[in-house]
Amino acid sequence: MASKKTGTPPSGPAGPSRKGMTGAQIFHEMLLDEGVERVFGIIGGAVLPIFDVLYASPIPFVLSRHEQGAAHMADGYARSTGKVGVCIATSGPGATNLATGLATAHMDSVPMVAFTGQVKSFMIGNDAFQEADTTGVTRPITKHNCIVKRIEDLGRTIKEAFHIARTGRPGPVLVDLPVDVTVNECPVEPDVEPKLPGYKPQLKGHMRQIKTAAEAINAAERPVLYVGGGVIVAGASEHLRAIAEKGNIPVTTTLLGMGAVDENSPLALKMLGMHGTAWANYAVQDTDCLIAVGARFDDRVTGRLDTFAPNARVIHIDVDPASISKNVDVDVPVVGDAADILPRMLEFIEPKDRSAWLARIDEWRKKYPLRYDTDGHIKPQEVVDLLGQMTDHDAIVATGVGQHQMWAAQFYGWRRPRQIITSGGLGTMGFGAPAAIGAQFGNPDKTVIDIDGDGSFSMTMVEVLTAVRYQQPVKFIVLDNDYLGMVRQWQELFYGRRYSAVEHPCPDWAAVAEGFGATGLRVSERSELGDALKQTLETDGPVVLHVHVDPDENVYPMVAVGKGLHEMDLGKLA
Amino acid sequence: MRHVISALVRNKPGVLAHIAGMFAARGFNIDSLVVGRTEDAELSRMTIVAAGDEKVLEQIRKQLGKIIDVVKIRDFAEVDYVERDLMLCRVHAPPEKRSEVVDIVNLFRGRVVDVARNSLLVELSGPEQKVEAFVDLIRPYGIRELARTGVIAMPRGAQAQRRAAERQTTE
Numbered sequence: 001m002a003s004k005k006t007g008t009p010p011s012g013p014a015g016p017s018r019k020g021m022t023g024a025q026i027f028h029e030m031l032l033d034e035g036v037e038r039v040f041g042i043i044g045g046a047v048l049p050i051f052d053v054l055y056a057s058p059i060p061f062v063l064s065r066h067e068q069g070a071a072h073m074a075d076g077y078a079r080s081t082g083k084v085g086v087c088i089a090t091s092g093p094g095a096t097n098l099a100t101g102l103a104t105a106h107m108d109s110v111p112m113v114a115f116t117g118q119v120k121s122f123m124i125g126n127d128a129f130q131e132a133d134t135t136g137v138t139r140p141i142t143k144h145n146c147i148v149k150r151i152e153d154l155g156r157t158i159k160e161a162f163h164i165a166r167t168g169r170p171g172p173v174l175v176d177l178p179v180d181v182t183v184n185e186c187p188v189e190p191d192v193e194p195k196l197p198g199y200k201p202q203l204k205g206h207m208r209q210i211k212t213a214a215e216a217i218n219a220a221e222r223p224v225l226y227v228g229g230g231v232i233v234a235g236a237s238e239h240l241r242a243i244a245e246k247g248n249i250p251v252t253t254t255l256l257g258m259g260a261v262d263e264n265s266p267l268a269l270k271m272l273g274m275h276g277t278a279w280a281n282y283a284v285q286d287t288d289c290l291i292a293v294g295a296r297f298d299d300r301v302t303g304r305l306d307t308f309a310p311n312a313r314v315i316h317i318d319v320d321p322a323s324i325s326k327n328v329d330v331d332v333p334v335v336g337d338a339a340d341i342l343p344r345m346l347e348f349i350e351p352k353d354r355s356a357w358l359a360r361i362d363e364w365r366k367k368y369p370l371r372y373d374t375d376g377h378i379k380p381q382e383v384v385d386l387l388g389q390m391t392d393h394d395a396i397v398a399t400g401v402g403q404h405q406m407w408a409a410q411f412y413g414w415r416r417p418r419q420i421i422t423s424g425g426l427g428t429m430g431f432g433a434p435a436a437i438g439a440q441f442g443n444p445d446k447t448v449i450d451i452d453g454d455g456s457f458s459m460t461m462v463e464v465l466t467a468v469r470y471q472q473p474v475k476f477i478v479l480d481n482d483y484l485g486m487v488r489q490w491q492e493l494f495y496g497r498r499y500s501a502v503e504h505p506c507p508d509w510a511a512v513a514e515g516f517g518a519t520g521l522r523v524s525e526r527s528e529l530g531d532a533l534k535q536t537l538e539t540d541g542p543v544v545l546h547v548h549v550d551p552d553e554n555v556y557p558m559v560a561v562g563k564g565l566h567e568m569d570l571g572k573l574a
Numbered sequence: 575m576r577h578v579i580s581a582l583v584r585n586k587p588g589v590l591a592h593i594a595g596m597f598a599a600r601g602f603n604i605d606s607l608v609v610g611r612t613e614d615a616e617l618s619r620m621t622i623v624a625a626g627d628e629k630v631l632e633q634i635r636k637q638l639g640k641i642i643d644v645v646k647i648r649d650f651a652e653v654d655y656v657e658r659d660l661m662l663c664r665v666h667a668p669p670e671k672r673s674e675v676v677d678i679v680n681l682f683r684g685r686v687v688d689v690a691r692n693s694l695l696v697e698l699s700g701p702e703q704k705v706e707a708f709v710d711l712i713r714p715y716g717i718r719e720l721a722r723t724g725v726i727a728m729p730r731g732a733q734a735q736r737r738a739a740e741r742q743t744t745e
């Protein structure tokens with residue numbers, strides 16, 4: 001857990017002198033100092049000095065097949081462990097290939113440090129071979145980035161990068177390293193004392209605001225906790241559960257907040273928003289006090305803004321002041337770390353009987369449950385449902401982006417934080433396979449599953465080779481609906497069924513997997529599904545299970561763009 | 575509403591690009607942006623004039639605050655402050671109009687810094703409004719060329735400084 005969130009860290013104990021070390025050696029020392037357990041990436045000319053040091057390093061290196069894959073691996077590792085994920089790429093194309101991974105991590109506040117090689121510092125600006133303005137390209141998609149032009153600054157800059165990545169609202173930091181900086185020897189003892197006068201994340205919540213928030217909650221008859229990934233990032237799930245239980249307050253989560261509460265709890269309403277449950281969405285529209293914690297009122301969550309939670313006083317707890325009142329006007333803002341604020345708030349929360357409110361929500365739950373048909377083709381929902389049961393709802397599950405991602409969110413049955421590994425903010429297809437591999441590296445004893453779409457899997461499935469090479473037993477389950485399904489759904493509902501560019505023929509993924517050296521399995525009959533899943537879960541090593549599912553299934557409920565949450569289309573659920 | 579925001583930033587390459595890029599990416603409109611050195615060699619001061627409602631301005635301040643290399647932000651909206659904009663302007667002024675133009679320049683406490691046969695080069699500084707008033711008056715004579723620095727600003731007196739500081743820490 002990224003719990004070291006107090007101000008600027010002190011520099012490490014004065015170890016042996018690092019004067020005279022090369023930049024690459026200093027780089028390596030700093031990684032050891034930070035406790036980096038593994039590095040993902042791809043080699044190239046501008047990072048040769050670094051890899052020369054990694055050659056004999058105790059820090060294992062994972063060679064991915066594409067830099068995007070390396071970035072998503074570092075991301076999956078970080079999301080599932082709470083530690084900083086580290087990746088390396090060479091200059092030019094290596095660096096630009098990282099961009100999607102950085103943007104994905106940036107949108108979802110994932111702590112990562114990316115190192116890129118750069119042409120020699122005195123060549124910069126000359127359009128040298130494999131030169132790209134990496135800091136220019138990645139500035140808007142990282143929490144921070146910088147280029148090191150003097151070897152004397154290298155140690156400090158790396159220390160700062162890790163500190164910035166893991167503190168406050170976490171995010172990816174990129175450090176660009178010209179090759180002369182990593183080759184040359186440092187003439188002085190390198191300075192490793194962070195110098196960040198402009199960086200002081202506000203972690204401690206204001207007492208008066210905490211009390212005001214608690215009073216508003218106590219006064220509410222129909223409060224709802226609306227919980228985002230920030231709670232998981234802060235490691236504050238336990239505190240959140242305590243508040244929900246003490247006050248009898250139902251909890252709905254965003255896609256990234258899944259697992260902050262155990263969905264077995266009667267207080268858990270599952271996901272809200274565009275594909276949220278009917279009962280969560282109705283509860284939000286009806287609540288008189290919405291308590292947002294570590295969530296950012298994303299448009300996929302709120303639907304039409306001016307009808308969102310129309311009767312609610314809004315409390316917003318977030319470590320990022322810029323998230324507060326950005327989209328929705330907030331009545332009680334509380335800036336700070338959820339792990340600081342929630343336990344302090346708990347004291348002021350009065351136990352209150354809210355059974356009438358919970359009963360009302362339960363009625364919606366009974367009237368419009370999540371469900372699916374069980375005739376004809378295998379339904380994608382039933383695959384997820386079965387998987388949840390067969391893994392005791394305890395696996396780490398990565399996803400691609402699309403319908404299958406929403407079904408995974410709706411049907412798996414989340415129980416604990418850091419269980420779902422999914423690209424929420426950026427919606428990056430291709431995230432699932434490499435992110436699952438990264439998560440498996442960080443959690444060798446856990447079952448890690450990639451619930452993927454045929455489209456998403458196609459984008460990065462080459463990384464199955466990485467799983468094979470490094471013997472990471474990820475179970476890749478490809479829900480093949482013959483379509484770029486989510487887009488097909490929009491075309492069906494909003495574009496008169498003109499299915500433009502969404503048909504998506506696939507190869508026999510099981511055969512491809514076998515060719516890659518993994519186990520490949522295929523299933524298209526309902527009667528064989530249980531066995532196929534069992535075999536997938538029980539086979540050692542990486543497995544790709546190609547599941548042919550109903551091509552025409554849609555995700556419901558659905559709140560169309562421009563509609564309020566209460567106007568959701570329940571489709572077959574109504 | 576017009577706001578003058580001052581940001582102390584680290585004097586490092588890329589910081590200006592970062593701030594300008596943030597403004598563009600988030601669709602904030604800025605009237606002017608001035609960067610210059612300060613008493614501290616490691617810090618530069620950016621003075622930004624931006625227009626928008628309170629909500630937009632609040633986002634501008636907060637988004638600026640998120641940039642790691644921005645050290646301190648101050649919005650002059652509620653404090654008494656001094657602002658200056660420096661202008662150089664070449665005005666069409668043939669001999670028969672010259673004294674009229676010089677009169678206007680004097681009224682505004684400007685200075686004529688160069689004289690040619692048919693034109694005068696005028697230097698004028700003051701709050702943005704004053705500079706604009708001058709430009710309006712002089713326009714009928716014919717403006718050949720005009721350059722302005724954009725606004726820099728500082729609060730008046732110690733009390734004002736404290737208030738500005740308080741405002742900054744409550745956000």
Ligand SMILES: Cc1ncc(C[n+]2csc(CCOP(=O)(O)OP(=O)(O)O)c2C)c(N)n1
Pocket residue numbers: 400401402403404405427428429430452453454455456457479481483484485486487
């Ligand atoms: C990199 C990328 N390109 C395009 C999109 C747009 N997009 C969103 S969902 C989707 C279809 C996903 O298809 P698939 O992975 O098969 O999932 P399904 O919806 O069929 O379950 C597309 C093309 C995206 N999110 N990401």
Ligand SMILES: [Mg+2]
Pocket residue numbers: 402453454455479480481482483484485
């Ligand atoms: Mg598909």
